[in-house]
Amino acid sequence: MSDLTLTNITKSFGKVEVLRGIDLTIRSGEFVSLLGASGCGKTTLLRIVAGLEGVSTGKVEIAGADVTDLPPEKRDIAMMFQSYALLPHMSVAENVRFPLRMRRVGTREEQDAKVKAALETVQLTHLADRAPRQLSGGQQQRVALARAIVSNPKVLLLDEPLSNLDARLREEMQVELIEIHRRIGLTTLFVTHDQDEALSLSDRVVLMNAGAIEQEAPPREIYDAPATAYASSFLGAANLVPARIAGGLATLADGQTLPIASGAPDGNATLALRQENVDFLSEGGLAAKVITRVYLGSRHRYILDLAGQTISVLAPASVMLEPGSEARIGIAPDRIRILPG
Amino acid sequence: MVRAVPGWLRIAAFVFVLLAAIFMLAPLVVVMGVSVSESQFVAFPPQGFTFRWYENALGSPAYLGAFWLSLNLAVLVTVSASLLGGAAAIGLSRGRRSGGAVETFFLSPLVLPSIIFAIGLLMLWSAVFGATSFYALWLAHTVVAIPYVIRTTLAVLAERDPFLEEAARTMGATRLKRLWFVTLPQCRPGLLAGAFFAFNISFDEAVLSLFLRNPNLTTLPVQIYGQLEFSPDPTVAAVSTLMILITVALMLILERMLGLTRFASG
Amino acid sequence: MTDRRETWLFLLPGLALLVVGFIFPIARMLVLSVQGPDGHTVDQFARFFQDTFYPSILWRTVYLSALITAICAAIGFPLAYIMARSGPRVRLWLVIMVILPLMTSVVVRTFGWMVLLSRSGLIASTLRDFGLVGRSFQLMHTETAIVLGMVQVLLPFMVLSLLGVIIRLDPRLEEAARTMGCSFLQTMRRVVLPLAAPGLLAGSILVFTLSASSFVTPALLGGPRIEVLAGSIYKNVTQTLDWNFAAAQAVILFAGIALLLIPYLRLGRRAHG
Structure with missing residues (x-):
């Protein structure tokens, strides 16, 4: 009814x-x-x-x-x-x-x-x-x-x-x-x-x-x-990063690669990365440049440059990186949302 | 008040306001003084104290007749101007924007000097009905009072929550019920203030009344004007004082009920 | 019934009354002004400008009104500013001081000035006591008397027009100007005055219009010899009963005021848009 x-x-x-x-x-x-x-x-x-x-x-x-x-x-x-x-x-x-x-x-x-x-x-x-x-x-x-x-x-x-x-x-x-x-x-x-x-x-x-x-x-x-780029950016402020998908790997604009969950069709795509799903690693993962650090009390927000794309990432307050330095970041494959185009 | 105003300016401002107050109120005070002076010539400062001139005024058929005419007129003008002006204000408030052509038209009697309209009305009335009558005065005063009712009512309606009528619709209120339960209660303070102004304007109006007067149609301000042209005496001061007191009373009621400042700067 | 129809239903009675009681009379006056014994004529206007008598009345009306407007603006602006920036209690008293005379009949107020300005009145006798003026000093039946009385009658209109604008000005603008190095008086000149200009303009138009068209105060304070245009109209209507000529004079007054109002409406529209 x-x-x-x-x-x-x-x-x-x-x-x-x-x-x-x-x-x-x-x-x-x-x-x-x-x-x-x-x-x-x-x-x-x-x-x-x-x-x-x-x-x-x-x-x-x-x-x-x-x-x-x-x-x-x-x-x-x-x-x-x-x-x-x-x-x-x-x-x-x-x-x-x-x-x-x-x-x-x-x-x-x-x-x-x-x-x-x-x-x-x-x-x-x-x-x-x-x-x-x-x-x-x-x-x-x-x-x-x-x-x-x-x-x-x-x-x-x-x-x-x-x-x-x-x-x-x-x-x-x-x-x-x-x-x-x-x-x-x-x-x-x-x-x-x-x-x-x-x-x-x-x-x-x-x-x-x-x-x-x-x-x-x-x-x-x-x-x-989220089904579309608009939905993922409106809900939870996701970062959108363009990439090429081939054989379970996504290749970013600067050539870095990261593993993704299987099932995505090959070709051009947009990766939607939630700011709370990006982890800082001590080594490995992807290289990104720290642009700005914002102190939020319980956490830090970092603005990073990843393959020419500005992304926003939330990190625990204990993570201390200086602007200008290089950060290593990783994202679990099942947390990456792949949108066509 | 912006702080850090130089001291000499504060003093100058105080003196200025004092002088302005004296300038504005002196004519009224003087009239009141003359009305209780024992001298039978118009003189200020007053000599002695007497209510004789009030007895004189209240015993004069000319003044009493003029007073009743003015009172009747003012009451009827209050009713007609409030009804027509209030309805027009409600209509205008529903328009898309304020300051439109219709609103300008309704407020035009405020801008156009009443002498121009007075002479036209006298000529038109004479051509159509012959001698002027009470109805001519009623019409004339209503025309000049309507804009005041419209302005006070529109000022109140502009402050209301614009979604009230829509909310009432979603709660099942039909057209007439919305008018009765929502719109009219919203208009009330503005309508009341407008009614006070309408009464006061009609009761004090001189220009239209002078143009439309005839021996059987003499309002109180016209009667006073005639006396002043002829020879001012303490009796006319007593009548004038009574008019001032009526105005003061109206203002006090208005201030108590609604607050003057609200309608003064609109 | 649609909402539009309902809105017009509210507007219609008032509109009808205004058309019958306001527009028709003005139209009638316009028609009479160009009517002569043998059809249409501009004789009445020609008569007005024929010799120097009526043009001199017109000129007196214009310059007295301009003077009255200027004085009202000079007093009204500081008064309205003080009202706008004082506390609610003081403001209430100042509003009463302005509104009480406004709401009192113009006839009564003029009476007060007649008493004050008469030969034996308070002002003349005080000046005489101080030896400032001679024995034959006379204020009544002078242009000064008209100006004094009219300023008192019309000042409230100026003050209220200005108050409506100044009270809506954000005082922080003035504070900001002060922090940027303006003195108090510079702030008045550079910030408040330009922002209050619409109120000043509206008030000036109102005062000028009312001043040019009033006859009660000028007639009683100026006496029969100092005539103004409105007084001349009144005399022609009630004494000489020359209605066509009165209508022509009213049209001249009307035209003068319209000439003044049209640029004002333009300015106002520009300020809005």
């Missing part, structure tokens, strides 16, 4: 094509992240699901019904905005009741019970009578979340809800979102530009680039096995 099906969605603003044929199906209870750089069309896609934007072509189905031409107020959805969009003239409880009141859900008593339950879920029962402006950013964010889940929508839409919080609060909220989702299991579409958020929260990550889906896969898979 799928709660949300998008079929061949395109969207143009004037001559600018923002979405170029998006197909996406989200199963009931699934938590899916739309991940991408700003301008990739992810927010437009979310707004199309909400009904706040129309489509140029394509079809939106929620719980099996075609809602492409329905306005947002007639769709069974809830959306949480980046700015939270709390109604400033209403108390916290009135804000949370708002969707129930607008959709005429149940009697006054039933609404009270639902509001109370939603506020309990986000642990804000004690602030029910406050005005939104009296709350901290984190608390406002919880109110917005309570307001989004109170009507038990078919699809919950989250538009970068954590981006206005500071780092510590954001991590707390991530944990809380996971817990709440596990408990009430709403079908959720989550827009973010933060790869950590996408990886840690979702059942499935949909990576978007220039109005199209680049890759969609569970978090571990998309991180460990």
Whole structure:
């Protein structure tokens, strides 16, 4: 059973094509992240699901019904905005009741019970009578979340809800979102530009680039096995090094070779090397020149020149190499991702 | 305040502000002083203290009639300008960008001197309806008050979260419900401030009222103007003082409810 | 109903009122100014420029307005700067000091000046007591009286226009200028004044326009002999009942103000774009 099906969605603003044929199906209870750089069309896609934007072509189905031409107020959805969009003239409880009141859900008593339950879920029962402006950013964010889940929508839409919080609060909220989702299991579409958020929260990550889906896969898979150069560079800042593949060996531009896992076809390719997967060796391996060392507290980041290519490598704080000196580095063959081209 | 301002400049600034305050407020203080002076000639500083001129003013049918006309007019102008200006502000706030042609048109009565529009309105009204009437004044004052309501309301709407209406849509609010539960509550402080300004403008307006006046249509400022042209006396000072006090009261309410500075620099 | 249609529904009543109550009257005035007993004519304009009387009124209107605008700018800029950079409490009092007179009827304020400027009034008698002026010294019914009264009436417009701009200026710009070697006054001249220019321009246009078109204060303080254009219009409408000539004079005023406004709108647009 799928709660949300998008079929061949395109969207143009004037001559600018923002979405170029998006197909996406989200199963009931699934938590899916739309991940991408700003301008990739992810927010437009979310707004199309909400009904706040129309489509140029394509079809939106929620719980099996075609809602492409329905306005947002007639769709069974809830959306949480980046700015939270709390109604400033209403108390916290009135804000949370708002969707129930607008959709005429149940009697006054039933609404009270639902509001109370939603506020309990986000642990804000004690602030029910406050005005939104009296709350901290984190608390406002919880109110917005309570307001989004109170009507038990078919699809919950989250538009970068954590981006206005500071780092510590954001991590707390991530944990809380996971817990709440596990408990009430709403079908959720989550827009973010933060790869950590996408990886840690979702059942499935949909990576978007220039109005199209680049890759969609569970978090571990998309991180460990990015399908394209864009995916590997967007997720986890991989270094891309061109090479020639022949007989289980990759030859770099300067003639150095390194072993790779079997199965890659011969020819030109790009090696995607994650910065945390590169090891410093005392001898052997590949020669690279140290350009800069950056102290990060628990670790060092080294910027190296490898066969004319600038790469970034993370090393333990104990590794001390001076800029200008030569480093020996190695990468386990099964950690090298080989991309065509 | 940027630190490290030379000391002599700080003193100069203080003296300057003091002089400016005296310059701005002296005419009002003088009028108030004359109104309680025992002398039957207009004189300042006041001699003695009396409320006689207030009794005089309140017993004068001419002043009382003018006062009721001005009050009726101001109340009706407040209602009409708030309704039309408020609606226009909501419409304008939904436009793509501010400062468009429609907004410029709505605010043009602020830029164009009212004397030009006053003479045109007098001529048009005479051609169509003959003698000027209360409705002519109501129309004229509404036209000049609308831009103030629009400006205060737009200023408030510009500060709101632009996603509120969309959020309300995703929560199932239909068009009318969005207007009632989201937009109007957002407009409230701006509308209130605009209403205060509209009342004050209509109650104090002299130019349009002078052009459109006739013997049965004399507002309070026109009545005062006539007296000043003829011969100023302490009674007109008493009436003027009452007008100043009404303005002060309006300003106090505005400041208490909404804060003056907010609308002063918009 | 589409969102566009709804937006127009909000705008329409106000637009309709403005067209009927604002545009139609102005059009009517324009038509009357070129209407004579036998159809269209420019006689009214010819009459205005025929002898030196009306041109001298026009000239007085222009130079008094320019003088008033200059004085308002000279007082208004430092006042607005002090307001913008003082704490909220002080600023509130200064705003009250500016707005209270603004919101008081112009008739009442002019009355105050009549009392202050009269032969036996506070200013004249003080000057006499110090022996600075002769016994026959007279302030009422002079151009000085008009300028004094008008500056007080119009200064709030200048101050508020400037305040709106200066209050949005980042004070760190001034601090940066100071660290780069500007003295306080140099900072004013090189940083604040250029950035406040749009407010100064808007305020100046507003003050000049209002000044050129006002007649209540000039009529009461200047007396019948020192006439300005707006006063002449009022007299022609209410006393001599020569409406066509009044309309022609209003058109001359209108045209002068339009000439002033058009370059301003250009400048404003350039500043935005």
